[in-house]
Amino acid sequence: KNQVEQSPQSLIILEGKNCTLQCNYTVSPFSNLRWYKQDTGRGPVSLTIMTFSENTKSNGRYTATLDADTKQSSLHITASQLSDSASYICVVRTNFGNEKLTFGTGTRLTIIP
Amino acid sequence: KAGVTQTPRYLIKTRGQQVTLSCSPISGHRSVSWYQQTPGQGLQFLFEYFSETQRNKGNFPGRFSGRQFSNSRSEMNVSTLELGDSALYLCASSDQGTGKETQYFGPGTRLLVL
Numbered sequence: 001k002n003q004v005e006q007s008p009q010s011l012i013i014l015e016g017k018n019c020t021l022q023c024n025y026t027v028s029p030f031s032n033l034r035w036y037k038q039d040t041g042r043g044p045v046s047l048t049i050m051t052f053s054e055n056t057k058s059n060g061r062y063t064a065t066l067d068a069d070t071k072q073s074s075l076h077i078t079a080s081q082l083s084d085s086a087s088y089i090c091v092v093r094t095n096f097g098n099e100k101l102t103f104g105t106g107t108r109l110t111i112i113p
Numbered sequence: 114k115a116g117v118t119q120t121p122r123y124l125i126k127t128r129g130q131q132v133t134l135s136c137s138p139i140s141g142h143r144s145v146s147w148y149q150q151t152p153g154q155g156l157q158f159l160f161e162y163f164s165e166t167q168r169n170k171g172n173f174p175g176r177f178s179g180r181q182f183s184n185s186r187s188e189m190n191v192s193t194l195e196l197g198d199s200a201l202y203l204c205a206s207s208d209q210g211t212g213k214e215t216q217y218f219g220p221g222t223r224l225l226v227l
Contacts (some may be wrong), residue, residue, distance in 0.1 A: 005151065008199055012122065016198070031119075031213075032213060041220075043117070043203050043205070043218030043219050043220050043221050044156075044203070044218045045218070046215045046216065046217075049213070049214075050214065051213070089155070091156075100158075100169060101158050101205075103155050103156040103157070106155060107153040
């Protein structure tokens with residue numbers, strides 16, 4: 001069964017610090033991996049989309065990495081800001097079968113001043 | 114361009130009732146997908162519509178149905194509501210729905226079933 005596991009479930013860091021969120025998946029065959037940011041009470045917003053051949057992709061202070069061999073991805077946030085407080089969701093897509101998207105349950109990140 | 118809009122934003126229903134949620138995609142987008150989000154299960158895919166046709170369907174019972182109109186607006190219907198249907202229902206649109214492009218989510222409809 002396709003699965004996406006994220007860690008940690010929750011994380012609290014001081015403003016200005018860096019952090020890294022993890023995503024491990026068993027989805028096969030792999031098409032792409034996305035990271036979303038979801039603020040409380042709002043819909044998710046796409047941060048990055050990575051395909052098999054991409055190892056790193058950046059979006060401002062967000063940098064996602066992908067290791068397709070080990071089926072792992074990480075999202076690194078640099079110089080965190082209070083507005084980074086949100087849930088971060090990893091989503092892996094396959095082009096096979098009916099349920100093409102498998103969602104992680106997210107990491108709840110809280111930035112404290 | 115205006116973003117994805119969903120109506121209503123909040124809804125309270127009782128068990129056994131039915132509900133219809135509406136989603137207006139970004140102008141020009143032809144793919145609309147629906148998701149259910151609960152604290153315990155996270156985001157789960159309901160179905161996807163493209164050019165008025167259901168293209169993919171998740172593992173939800175037949176009580177969950179949807180449709181898409183010629184202007185790409187989509188509706189989702191849940192019949193015979195159960196307590197477990199309480200959730201945030203999110204709609205997302207994309208241009209072609211190829212899976213390689215960005216999906217844009219609406220703010221969601223929060224449904225509470227009493």
